[in-house]
Amino acid sequence: MRLPVQLVAHCNFAMRQKPIAKVVIFGTGLIGGSFALALRRANAVGEVVGFGRSSATLEQARQLGIIDRIGDDLATELGNADLVLLATPVGQMPELMARIKPHLGVHTRVTDGGSTKGDVVAAAYANLGDKVAQFIPAHPIAGGELSGAAAAKADLYIGKKVVLTPVLENSIESVDYIRSAWQSCGAVVSELSAQQHDEVFAAVSHLPHLLSFALVHDLAQRDNRDQLLSFAASGFRDFTRIAASSPEMWRDICLANRDALLDELGSYMQELATIQTALSDCDADKLQEIFSLARKVRGNWTQQ
Amino acid sequence: MRLPVQLVAHCNFAMRQKPIAKVVIFGTGLIGGSFALALRRANAVGEVVGFGRSSATLEQARQLGIIDRIGDDLATELGNADLVLLATPVGQMPELMARIKPHLGVHTRVTDGGSTKGDVVAAAYANLGDKVAQFIPAHPIAGGELSGAAAAKADLYIGKKVVLTPVLENSIESVDYIRSAWQSCGAVVSELSAQQHDEVFAAVSHLPHLLSFALVHDLAQRDNRDQLLSFAASGFRDFTRIAASSPEMWRDICLANRDALLDELGSYMQELATIQTALSDCDADKLQEIFSLARKVRGNWTQQ
Numbered sequence: 001m002r003l004p005v006q007l008v009a010h011c012n013f014a015m016r017q018k019p020i021a022k023v024v025i026f027g028t029g030l031i032g033g034s035f036a037l038a039l040r041r042a043n044a045v046g047e048v049v050g051f052g053r054s055s056a057t058l059e060q061a062r063q064l065g066i067i068d069r070i071g072d073d074l075a076t077e078l079g080n081a082d083l084v085l086l087a088t089p090v091g092q093m094p095e096l097m098a099r100i101k102p103h104l105g106v107h108t109r110v111t112d113g114g115s116t117k118g119d120v121v122a123a124a125y126a127n128l129g130d131k132v133a134q135f136i137p138a139h140p141i142a143g144g145e146l147s148g149a150a151a152a153k154a155d156l157y158i159g160k161k162v163v164l165t166p167v168l169e170n171s172i173e174s175v176d177y178i179r180s181a182w183q184s185c186g187a188v189v190s191e192l193s194a195q196q197h198d199e200v201f202a203a204v205s206h207l208p209h210l211l212s213f214a215l216v217h218d219l220a221q222r223d224n225r226d227q228l229l230s231f232a233a234s235g236f237r238d239f240t241r242i243a244a245s246s247p248e249m250w251r252d253i254c255l256a257n258r259d260a261l262l263d264e265l266g267s268y269m270q271e272l273a274t275i276q277t278a279l280s281d282c283d284a285d286k287l288q289e290i291f292s293l294a295r296k297v298r299g300n301w302t303q304q
Numbered sequence: 305m306r307l308p309v310q311l312v313a314h315c316n317f318a319m320r321q322k323p324i325a326k327v328v329i330f331g332t333g334l335i336g337g338s339f340a341l342a343l344r345r346a347n348a349v350g351e352v353v354g355f356g357r358s359s360a361t362l363e364q365a366r367q368l369g370i371i372d373r374i375g376d377d378l379a380t381e382l383g384n385a386d387l388v389l390l391a392t393p394v395g396q397m398p399e400l401m402a403r404i405k406p407h408l409g410v411h412t413r414v415t416d417g418g419s420t421k422g423d424v425v426a427a428a429y430a431n432l433g434d435k436v437a438q439f440i441p442a443h444p445i446a447g448g449e450l451s452g453a454a455a456a457k458a459d460l461y462i463g464k465k466v467v468l469t470p471v472l473e474n475s476i477e478s479v480d481y482i483r484s485a486w487q488s489c490g491a492v493v494s495e496l497s498a499q500q501h502d503e504v505f506a507a508v509s510h511l512p513h514l515l516s517f518a519l520v521h522d523l524a525q526r527d528n529r530d531q532l533l534s535f536a537a538s539g540f541r542d543f544t545r546i547a548a549s550s551p552e553m554w555r556d557i558c559l560a561n562r563d564a565l566l567d568e569l570g571s572y573m574q575e576l577a578t579i580q581t582a583l584s585d586c587d588a589d590k591l592q593e594i595f596s597l598a599r600k601v602r603g604n605w606t607q608q
Contacts, residue, residue: 212598
C-alpha cells in the first residue's frame with residue numbers, strides 16, 4: 001500500500017520531531033498562506049500567528065482559517081515560536097530580519113520563501129548576526145500568476161520541489177527540522193548551495209521570464225500591435241504566459257540575481273547569434289540540428 | 305437564440321453555395337484530415353478522395369472515415385473535383401502543383417494549408433501558370449505538437465482563425481468559395497496579403513518557436529543539463545512547449561520566411577540588448593517599465 005505523499009511526509013515528520021507547536025508567518029499570501037494550510041492539513045501545527053503590512057490581508061487570512069491570530073507584538077509572539085516563515089517579498093527581508101532578531105527565542109527556527117538565495121543569505125548574515133545559525137534559507141518552487149491570501153491552498157506544495165540552501169552555521173538538526181516541515185506540506189525537498197541555486201534558477205526560471213517579457217514588450221511598442229496579437233495563437237499564449245507575472249517581483253528577482261542572469265542572457269544571445277547566422281546562410285542542416293536536439297531534450301524532460 | 309458556430313457557418317455556406325460535391329485532399333494528416341471531417345460534420349461535402357505519399361497513412365485515413373477512397377489516377381480524380389486541398393509539407397508543394405496542373409478541371413478550386421504564404425504563392429505562379437487564378441492560398445491557424453491522420457478531428461477548426469492570402473488573379477467568387485468552405489468547418493476567416501501574413505506570423509509564431517528551441521538547445525549543451533532540468537517548473541514547461549514541435553517543419557518554415565524572421569530576430573536581439581544594459585546598470589525603473597508594459601499587453605490579450 002502506498003500512502004499519499006503528504007501523509008508519508010507527515011509520519012516522517014512526526015516520528016522524527018514533535019509537530020510544530022507555534023508557527024509565525026510574515027506575509028500571509030499565496031506562499032505563506034499555503035504553508036500554513038498545508039501544515040494544518042497534515043496536523044503538523046498547533047497555533048499559527050500572522051504578521052504583515054496589510055491589515056486587510058491579515059484579516060482575510062484569519063477569516064479563511066489560514067492563521068489563528070493576527071500578531072501584535074513581536075517580542076510576545078517570537079520568543080516561544082518554533083518556526084518563523086518569512087514569506088514577504090525578498091526586498092523587505094533585510095529590514096524584517098533586523099526587526100525580528102532581538103526577539104527570536106533560542107529554539108526558534110527561521111526560514112523563508114524567497115525566489116533568490118544569494119541575496120537572502122547575505123541579508124541574513126548582515127541582519128541576523130550571531131543568530132544566523134537559526135536561519136535556514138529555502139525556496140519553494142510553487143506559485144504562478146495568482147497571489148494573495150485568497151489564492152492560498154493546502155495542496156499547493158504537494159509534489160512540488162523545495163530547495164534548501166543551508167548556511168555553514170546551520171546545525172544538521174535545524175536543517176532536518178525545516179526539511180520535515182516542508183515534507184509535511186507534501187513537498188520534495190533538496191539542497192543546493194545558495195550560489196548553485198541562483199545559477200540553476202537563472203537558467204530555468206529567471207531567463208525564460210526575461211525572454212517572455214522581452215517578446216511581448218517588443219511587440220507592444222509596434223503601431224500594428226493589435227493586428228499582430230489578433231493572429232497570435234496557442235504557441236504564443238504558452239510562450240508568453242509568464243509575461244503576465246508581477247513586474248515588481250520580477251524586477252527584484254532580476255536585480256537580486258543579476259550576475260547569474262547576465263551570464264545566462266549572454267549565453268542565450270550567443271545562441272541567437274548562431275541561429276541568426278544559420279538563417280542568414282540558409283544553413284538548413286544547422287537549423288535542423290539545433291531544433292532536433294532541443295526537441296529531444298524537451299521531449300525527454302516532459303516524460304519525467 | 306444563438307446557433308453553434310459551425311451551424312451558422314454551414315447555413316451561411318449552404319445559402320450562398322451548393323455544398324461541395326467532391327473534395328480531393330493531398331496529405332490526410334492533422335490539417336487535411338480535420339478539414340475533411342469538419343466538412344462531413346457540416347454536411348457540406350459529398351465525396352472525399354485522398355492522395356498522399358504514405359499508403360499506410362491513406363489506409364488509416366480511409367479506416368477512420370476521413371476519406372471515402374484512396375485516389376489512384378490524378379486525371380480521373382481532379383477533372384471533376386470541386387475543391388482540392390494541398391495539406392502536405394510546404395516543401396512538397398511546388399512539385400505537387402506541377403503534377404496536378406494538367407489535370408485540374410475548369411471549375412476546380414485549389415487551396416492549401418501551408419504555414420508560410422510568400423513561398424507558396426511564388427510556387428503557385430511558377431507551377432500552376434495560367435491556372436494560378438484557381439489557387440486561393442490559405443493558412444489555417446490550428447495544429448500543435450500532434451500530427452497524422454489519427455490526430456485529425458472534426459472540431460479542430462471551430463473558432464480558429466484561417467487566413468486567406470488571395471492572388472490578384474483570383475475571382476471574388478473563388479475567394480468566397482474557399483472562405484465558405486472554411487467557415488463551414490467553424491473557422492473565422494480573414495484576409496491578408498501574402499507579405500503581410502508572413503510578417504505577422506514571423507512576429508507572433510515563427511520567432512517564438514525559434515526562441516523556445518534556442519533556450520532548450522542552449523541548456524541541452526551543458527554538462528549539468530540534467531540538474532538544470534530537474535529544477536525546471538511550470539514557467540519553463542509553458543515557455544518551451546513549442547520546442548517539442550517538429551524540427552523538419554520548423555526548419556522549413558524558418559527558411560521559407562527567412563527575411564521577415566531575420567527582421568524579427570534582429571528586433572528581438574535589440575530588445576535583449578536594451579534589457580542587458582538595464583540589468584548591467586541596475587536600472588530598476590527601466591526593467592519595471594518593460595515588464596509592466598509587457599504584462600499589461602499580455603493581460604489584455606488574454607481577455608480577448
